[in-house]
Structure formats: C-alpha cells, structure tokens
Amino acid sequence: xxxxxxxxxxxxxxxxxxxxxxxxxxxxxxxxxxxxxxxxxxxxxxxxxxxxxxxxxxxxxxxxxxxxxxxxxxxxxxxxxxxxxxxxxxxxxxxxxxxxxxxxxxxxxxxxxxxxxxxxxxxxxxxxxxxxxxxxxxxxxxxxxxxxxxxxxxxxxxxxxxxxxxxxxxxxxxxxxxxxxxxxxxxxxxxxxxxxxxxxxxxxxxxxxxxxxxxxxxxxxxxxxxxxxxxxxxxxxxxxxxxxxxxxxxxxxxxxxxxxxxxxxxxxxxxxxxxxxxxxxxxxxxxxxxxxxxxxxxxxxxxxxxxxxxxxxxxxxxxxxxxxxxxxxxxxxxxxxxxxxxxxxxxxxxxxxxxxxxxxxxxxxxxxxxxxxxxxxxxxxxxxxxxxxxxxxxxxxxxxxxxxxxxxxxxxxxxxxxxxxxxxxxxxxxxxxxxxxxxxxxxxxxxxxxxxxxxxxxxxxxxxxxxxxxxxxxxxxxxxxxxxxxxxxxxxxxxxxxxxxxxxxxxxxxxxxxxxxxxxxxxxxxxxxxxxxxxxxxxxxxxxxxxxxxxxxxxxxxxxxxxxxxxxxxxxxxxxxxxxxxxxxxxxxxxxxxxxxxxxxxxxxxxxxxxxxx
Amino acid sequence: xxxxxxxxxxxxxxxxxxxxxxxxxxxxxxxxxxxxxxxxxxxxxxxxxxxxxxxxxxxxxxxxxxxxxxxxxxxxxxxxxxxxxxxxxxxxxxxxxxxxxxxxxx
Amino acid sequence: xxxxxxxxxxxxxxxxxxxxxxxxxxxxxxxxxxxxxxxxxxxxxxxxxxxxxxxxxxxxxxxxxxxxxxxxxxxxxxxxxxxxxxxxxxxxxxxxxxxxxxxxxxxxxxxxxxxxxxxxxxxxxxxxxxxxxxxxxxxxxxxxxxxxxxxxxxxxxxxxxxxxxxxxxxx
Numbered sequence: 001x002x003x004x005x006x007x008x009x010x011x012x013x014x015x016x017x018x019x020x021x022x023x024x025x026x027x028x029x030x031x032x033x034x035x036x037x038x039x040x041x042x043x044x045x046x047x048x049x050x051x052x053x054x055x056x057x058x059x060x061x062x063x064x065x066x067x068x069x070x071x072x073x074x075x076x077x078x079x080x081x082x083x084x085x086x087x088x089x090x091x092x093x094x095x096x097x098x099x100x101x102x103x104x105x106x107x108x109x110x111x112x113x114x115x116x117x118x119x120x121x122x123x124x125x126x127x128x129x130x131x132x133x134x135x136x137x138x139x140x141x142x143x144x145x146x147x148x149x150x151x152x153x154x155x156x157x158x159x160x161x162x163x164x165x166x167x168x169x170x171x172x173x174x175x176x177x178x179x180x181x182x183x184x185x186x187x188x189x190x191x192x193x194x195x196x197x198x199x200x201x202x203x204x205x206x207x208x209x210x211x212x213x214x215x216x217x218x219x220x221x222x223x224x225x226x227x228x229x230x231x232x233x234x235x236x237x238x239x240x241x242x243x244x245x246x247x248x249x250x251x252x253x254x255x256x257x258x259x260x261x262x263x264x265x266x267x268x269x270x271x272x273x274x275x276x277x278x279x280x281x282x283x284x285x286x287x288x289x290x291x292x293x294x295x296x297x298x299x300x301x302x303x304x305x306x307x308x309x310x311x312x313x314x315x316x317x318x319x320x321x322x323x324x325x326x327x328x329x330x331x332x333x334x335x336x337x338x339x340x341x342x343x344x345x346x347x348x349x350x351x352x353x354x355x356x357x358x359x360x361x362x363x364x365x366x367x368x369x370x371x372x373x374x375x376x377x378x379x380x381x382x383x384x385x386x387x388x389x390x391x392x393x394x395x396x397x398x399x400x401x402x403x404x405x406x407x408x409x410x411x412x413x414x415x416x417x418x419x420x421x422x423x424x425x426x427x428x429x430x431x432x433x434x435x436x437x438x439x440x441x442x443x444x445x446x447x448x449x450x451x452x453x454x455x456x457x458x459x460x461x462x463x464x465x466x467x468x469x470x471x472x473x474x475x476x477x478x479x480x481x482x483x484x485x486x487x488x489x490x491x492x493x494x495x496x497x498x499x500x501x502x503x504x505x506x507x508x509x510x511x512x513x514x515x516x517x518x519x520x521x522x523x524x525x526x527x528x529x530x531x532x533x534x535x536x537x538x539x540x541x542x543x544x545x546x547x548x549x550x551x552x553x554x555x556x557x558x559x560x561x562x563x564x565x566x567x568x569x570x571x572x573x574x575x576x577x578x579x580x581x582x583x584x585x586x587x588x589x590x591x592x593x594x595x596x597x598x599x600x601x602x603x604x605x606x607x608x609x610x611x612x613x614x
Numbered sequence: 615x616x617x618x619x620x621x622x623x624x625x626x627x628x629x630x631x632x633x634x635x636x637x638x639x640x641x642x643x644x645x646x647x648x649x650x651x652x653x654x655x656x657x658x659x660x661x662x663x664x665x666x667x668x669x670x671x672x673x674x675x676x677x678x679x680x681x682x683x684x685x686x687x688x689x690x691x692x693x694x695x696x697x698x699x700x701x702x703x704x705x706x707x708x709x710x711x712x713x714x715x716x717x718x719x720x
Numbered sequence: 721x722x723x724x725x726x727x728x729x730x731x732x733x734x735x736x737x738x739x740x741x742x743x744x745x746x747x748x749x750x751x752x753x754x755x756x757x758x759x760x761x762x763x764x765x766x767x768x769x770x771x772x773x774x775x776x777x778x779x780x781x782x783x784x785x786x787x788x789x790x791x792x793x794x795x796x797x798x799x800x801x802x803x804x805x806x807x808x809x810x811x812x813x814x815x816x817x818x819x820x821x822x823x824x825x826x827x828x829x830x831x832x833x834x835x836x837x838x839x840x841x842x843x844x845x846x847x848x849x850x851x852x853x854x855x856x857x858x859x860x861x862x863x864x865x866x867x868x869x870x871x872x873x874x875x876x877x878x879x880x881x882x883x884x885x886x887x888x889x890x891x
Binding site for chain 2: 854
C-alpha cells in the first residue's frame with residue numbers, strides 16, 4: 001500500500017514528459033507514454049487495491065508532506081484510500097487506460113497528438129488527486145485541475161471558434177458551482193476549523209445536531225459545487241456543448257470520470273448529508289429533475305454525441321437520486337457501471353463517427369450494423385446496459401437504486417414512479433438512437449479504420465458492461481455494508497416486477513414507434529402540439545434561453561451601458577492628481593544645472609531654517 | 615613665530631569658512647561658463663577643508679588632515695573628469711555655456 | 721601675531737575668491753584662485769597643519785589649477801569669450817544668489833553665535849608623521865577607497881578626453 005503515491009504520480013510524469021518535449025517526440029513514443037503511464041498507474045492501483053482488500057482495514061492514509069502551515073491551520077498533502085476512493089481509482093485508471101488506448105488510434109491523424117495526451121494525463125492526475133486527497137483543499141485542487149483539463153480538451157480543436165465558445169461555456173458554468181463549493185469550504189472551515197475530510201466529518205457528527213441550519217447550509221453549498229461539476233439541473237447546460245471535444249475526451253471526462261466527481265463529493269461528505277434531511281431531499285430532487293429533463297431532451301436530439309450527453313446527464317441524475325434516497329452504495333455502484341457502459345457507448349459512437357468521416361448527425365447514418373460489426377455490437381451491449389435490460393450491469397445498479405427509492409420511507413412511491421418513468425424514456429431514446437444509427441437504409445458509406453488498439457478497449461468495456469455488474473455488486477455490497485443500505489429482497493412483488501419490466505416495455509414501445517409503422521411518427525411530430533413540444537425538448541427545456549435572457553443579455557446590456565466604467569472614475573481621479581503633480585515637477589526638471597544648484601541651496605537654506613527654529 | 619599664546623579663535627575660522635563657501639555658492643549661481651563653475655566648486659571644497667583642519671587642530675588630532683587628504687583626492691578625481699567633460703562640451707556644442715546642455719528635460 | 725597673520729590671510733583669500741568668481745577672463749580668474757589657495761595654505765600652516773599647507777601648494781595650486789590652466793589654454797578662449805562673459809554677467813543675475821547667500825550666512829551665523837563657543841586653537845603642530853600614521857592606521861580603508869576613486873577618475877577622464885569620440889562613429 002506504500003505504493004499508493006505512485007498511482008497519481010505516473011500520469012503526472014507522463015504529462016511532464018509530454019509537456020517539456022513540446023510535441024517533438026514521434027507519435028508512437030507519445031502513444032506509449034500517454035497510454036502507458038495511465039496503464040502502469042492502473043497496474044499499481046490494482047496491486048494497491050488488492051493489498052488493501054486483503055489487509056481487511058477500512059481506510060489507509062499516506063502523509064506525503066506538509067503543504068502549508070498558517071498559524072495552527074496546517075494542510076498536509078496526504079492520500080486517503082478507502083473503498084469509495086478505491087472504486088473511483090479503479091474506474092479512473094482502468095477505464096481511463098482503456099480510453100487512452102482507444103485514443104491512441106482515434107487521434108492518430110489529428111494535429112496536436114502530443115498535446116492531447118499531455119492534457120489527458122494531466123486530467124487523470126488531477127482526477128486521482130481529487131479522489132485520493134485527504135483534505136478538502138487537496139480535493140479542491142484536483143477539482144479545479146479537472147475543470148481546467150476539461151476546458152482545455154473541450155476546446156482541443158481550437159481552430160473552430162465554436163469549440164472555444166463551448167469550452168468557455170463549460171468553464172464559466174461550472175465556475176458558478178465551484179463558487180458555491182468554495183463558499184461551502186470556507187463555511188466548513190470557519191465552523192469546524194479543519195479541512196481534513198475525516199476530521200471535519202467527525203467534527204460535524206459531534207458538533208451539530210441533526211438538521212442544524214449550519215450543516216444544511218454547508219451541505220447545500222457543497223451540493224451546488226457538485227451540481228455544477230456533474231451537470232445537474234439547473235447548471236446542466238454546459239455538458240451538451242462540451243461534446244465539441246474529441247470523442248475520447250467525452251468518454252473519459254464527460255461520461256466516466258469528471259462529471260461523476262459531484263457524486264463522489266456527496267458520497268465522500270455523506271455524514272453531512274445524513275445529518276440534514278433538507279439537503280438529502282434536495283439532492284434527490286435535483287437528481288430526479290435532471291433525470292427527467294435530460295431523458296426527454298435526449299429523445300429529440302439528432303447529434304449522436306448529444307444524445308449520449310443528455311443520457312449521461314440523466315444517468316448522473318440517477319446517481320444523485322440514489323444519493324438522495326439513501327442508496328449510497330447503489331449510487332457508487334451505478335457510477336461504476338455507468339463509467340463502463342457510457343465509456344463504451346462513447347467509444348463505439350466514436351468509431352462510427354470516425355468511419356463516417358466525422359459525421360455526427362444520426363439522420364445521415366443508418367444501416368451500419370453489417371458494415372461496422374464491432375462498433376455495432378459494442379453499442380448494442382452498451383445500450384442494453386443503459387436501458388437496464390436484465391443480465392447487464394446497468395440493470396443491477398439501476399434496479400438497486402429504484403428499489404431503494406421505493407422502500408425509502410421519506411420518499412416512497414412518488415419518487416419511484418418518476419424515476420421509473422424516466423427509465424422508460426431512457427429506453428425510448430436509446431432505441432431511437434440505435435435504430436437511426438445502425439438500421440434502416442444506408443445514407444453514408446462507412447470506411448472502417450479501426451485497429452486493434454481501438455477495438456480492444458471496446459471488447460473489454462463490453463465485457464465489463466455485462467459482467468461488471470455481478471462482479472461489482474457482490475464486492476461492493478459487502479464493502480459498503482457498514483455504511484450503505486442493505487438490499488434485502490423483501491420487496492413488494494409489484495414494484496420489483498414493474499421495475500424489471502419497465503425497460504423492456506420501453507424497448508418494445510420504442511421498437512414500435514421507431515422501427516415499424518404501427519405509430520405514425522410524422523403525424524405526431526407535424527401536429528402543432530407535437531412540433532412545439534418537440535422543439536421545447538430539442539433545446540433542452542429552454543435552459544439556455546433562460547440563462548441567455550436572465551444573465552447573458554442583461555450582463556451584455558450593462559457592459560454596453562457602462563462602457564466608460566463608472567468605477568474607473570475614482571481611479572482616473574487618482575491618475576489625474578498624479579498627472580498634475582507630474583506636470584508641475586516636470587517644469588522643475590528643465591536640465592539647467594544652475595537651476596538645480598539654486599533649488600538645492602534653497603533646500604539647504606530651508607532645512608537649516610527649520611533646524612534653527614527647532 | 616609660533617607662540618602658543620597667540621591662539622586663533624575657532625569661531626573666526628568657521629566664519630571664514632562660511633564666507634568662502636558662500637562665495638563659492640554665489641559663483642556657481644551667477645556664472646554660465648563651466649570653467650567658472652568648477653572653480654567655484656574648488657572654493658567650496660576648500661572651505662570644507664578649512665573647517666576640517668581647524669577642527670583637527672582644535673582637538674589636537676591628525677584626523678582633520680586625513681580628511682583634507684581625502685578632499686584633495688576627491689578634488690583631483692573630480693577635476694580630471696570634469697575637465698574631460700568640459701573638453702567634450704566645447705567640442706560638441708562649440709561653447710562652454712552650461713545652459714546649452716539642458717536637453718535632459720523631463 | 722599669529723592671529724593677525726591669520727586675519728590677513730583670510731582677507732586675502734576672501735578678496736581673491738571674490739575676484740576669481742567675477743573675472744571675465746578665465747586665466748585671470750585662475751590666477752586669483754591660486755592666490756586664494758596660497759592664502760589658505762598660510763591659514764593651514766597657522767592652524768598647525770604644515771603638511772596640509774605643503775600639499776595645498778603642491779597639489780592644489782601646483783597640479784589641479786595648472787590642469788585648469790592647460791584646459792583653458794587648449795580651448796583657446798580669446799577676446800570673444802570675454803565679450804560673451806560680459807553679456808552673461810548682467811547685474812540682474814546677482815540678485816537671487818545674493819539673497820540666498822545672505823540668508824545662508826545669517827542662518828549659519830545665528831547657529832554659530834548661538835553656540836557661544838569661546839574655544840581657542842592653540843596651533844600645536846601636527847606633523848606629517850602623525851598624519852601618515854593615521855592614514856595607514858584607522859583610515860587605511862578610506863585611503864584605498866580614495867585610490868579607487870582616483871583610478872576611476874583616471875579612467876573617466878581618459879574616456880571622456882578621447883578626441884574623435886563621435887566622429888569615428890559617424891564615419
């Protein structure tokens with residue numbers, strides 16, 4: 001376990017090497033360094049994890065050095081490993097490595113190959129810091145680090161200004177959440193005097209009674225940060241635009257790891273939420289609302305990556321929902337399975353996109369299932385996991401969430417019904433996506449360019465999408481047993497069966513709507529009501545419009561009105577005074593030596609008079 | 615010739631030094647010719663030297679004369695550099711008027 | 721006797737100094753400066769500093785002022801420059817410097833009278849031996865610094881005195 005520090009250091013080393021060589025290395029070497037550092041990190045993480053599980057302890061912390069000492073406030077750079085962190089580290093390094101491997105092929109013909117892997121490695125490092133950091137300060141460092149990498153990678157194809165715009169949008173919107181987060185940290189530090197995670201949780205347990213205002217405020221502020229990072233309502237608008245980045249980036253950052261950081265944060269600060277019913281309720285509602293909005297929006301998208309983006313949003317909504325209803329381990333479990341199948345979906349769609357020469361519009365695809373067998377079957381398996389068909393990993397995790405929700409006393413069946421409805425919608429849009437992409441008539445001829453390094457990750461992730469659930473569930477349930485909720489199967493029969501059947505029903509309905517002519521789609525979408533609703537869903541329930549009207553436009557108006565900057569007058573006055581004195585003194589600076597001598601002696605006389613008078 | 619009883623009041627020496635110094639000041643201020651300005655500077659330095667020597671004599675110490683040595687060295691170095699400047703000045707501006715080089719305005 | 725000698729020397733020095741700063745011809749002014757310096761040498765001697773008096777004559781009057789004279793002759797200031805000096809030295813130019821000097825004189829004089837120091841200088845001779853001992857004793861660092869200063873002056877003068885400093889660059 002002493003090797004824990006090596007896990008984050010390896011990607012950092014990769015980043016530094018790629019950084020200082022300025023892209024002068026040959027591509028093969030770049031690929032080896034970029035993917036290899038994360039791969040080695042995954043190996044080390046496996047060893048450490050194995051040792052950790054074998055040791056039977058519940059946590060292990062490694063103090064590296066003291067970061068800063070201010071008075072009696074000291075922050076040490078230390079790593080903290082428990083099962084939650086272990087799951088996250090496994091996902092980051094494991095899935096991360098597969099995505100890196102895939103990217104070595106996907107990005108082969110792009111400019112800035114080395115730069116890409118430098119950013120990716122930096123991202124992995126920052127993400128590992130986020131999940132392994134023992135103090136909230138270190139967590140925040142990683143939190144901002146991943147935000148930075150997200151920004152850099154969304155705008156990776158920087159020659160198109162649209163991408164830069166998307167990157168800025170992502171950065172600014174998440175910044176709103178980050179502000180809430182840092183306020184929460186300030187408040188926490190002021191109240192408890194520490195930013196060490198374990199100490200602050202301990203302090204919260206002893207210092208605050210259940211439902212105290214301060215606790216709720218801090219929990220809600222932290223939730224604000226989580227919302228921004230995880231693209232939950234109402235700060236979800238950046239994620240669809242973030243799809244401007246290369247597809248491996250979407251897979252790694254905007255599906256598997258970074259966007260789940262919010263889930264991790266809440267799970268990490270679990271005790272704060274356990275003490276506050278309001279905060280927990282908020283978490284659940286945020287998740288549910290996002291889940292709902294996103295799944296309807298996904299139904300109307302034409303860009304395959306945007307469908308997946310909204311799907312990611314809704315799946316993270318599930319995780320928040322799970323956290324809110326108390327299904328802590330189920331949430332983390334869903335995080336893990338989601339990382340598998342969503343990464344798979346993204347990578348498979350990336351292969352499709354690459355084969356179609358960067359065509360992302362689903363309406364221009366179709367009939368690809370024979371021509372692109374590996375992407376098709378990967379996508380098929382990923383979709384099955386996404387809609388939670390039985391026997392897939394998604395089924396296990398989503399079922400766990402829904403059943404816990406149904407059993408939860410404070411939330412009950414209403415929440416369950418909403419979540420189940422959203423699951424139905426998930427099936428619908430997934431079927432639509434699969435049908436439009438792979439069936440029907442061929443509209444664009446594909447050129448399969450994938451090599452072994454691209455289909456190998458697809459195979460592994462497919463296997464994990466199916467088997468990962470069973471493998472993980474047994475492990476996780478025991479590991480989280482002491483903290484999470486037990487899944488005893490004394491369920492209401494109806495709920496259990498309904499939960500299992502809803503996805504199947506959704507798939508059936510979807511099949512009827514999209515693949516057959518049983519329902520006349522044209523008629524619905526062309527009717528005035530259908531049109532307006534479709535439009536409304538397409539733009540993501542108008543959140544962008546709301547922000548544009550409420551924030552961007554007033555800000556622009558204000559900026560235009562205040563072009564001469566009223567505040568600046570104060571400072572301009574200072575410069576004015578300085579300038580007047582400057583001009584006065586300039587007159588005296590006339591270069592005439594005798595004038596200088598005269599002033600000098602006058603000064604002497606003045607000083608002598610003053611001295612004589614005193 | 616040197617009879618100890620015929621001593622000189624320190625105060626008078628200082629009056630003399632002040633007068634000499636002020637003559638130097640006036641000289642600097644009224645003349646435009648660089649040579650005269652340098653000359654006035656020499657007068658001022660000598661006034662300082664008088665005070666040093668008088669103080670050294672009053673305290674019966676050699677320090678005053680050591681300071682005079684330093685003044686001497688300073689004057690020598692100063693005159694060497696300043697006369698070099700004077701030569702350059704007359705070469706470039708064809709004049710010794712100090713106001714001709716007032717280009718260093720702020 | 722000594723006191724009278726002192727007063728006479730002072731008078732000569734002040735008179736010569738006044739003459740020096742008012743001359744129109746630079747050579748005449750320098751001769752007056754030499755007279756001032758020689759009178760000062762007498763004052764030094766009367767104050768009991770024979771070594772300083774000797775150096776005053778040898779180095780100041782002998783070397784430094786001669787350097788001045790060399791330069792003045794080199795520049796060949798003729799009648800035209802005397803004429804120009806006359807134009808520069810208008811009566812009006814005296815006003816402010818005189819007021820200033822008078823002010824300084826009054827202030828310093830007040831300070832001097834206020835001190836009420838009736839101290840007398842006995843005029844004990846402090847010979848070259850004691851001065852030399854002090855110079856290589858406690859003042860050795862200062863002497864070295866003075867040496868460096870002289871070297872810097874030498875280098876500076878050499879640099880500034882180069883004849884075709886700018887002509888060469890122009891060519």
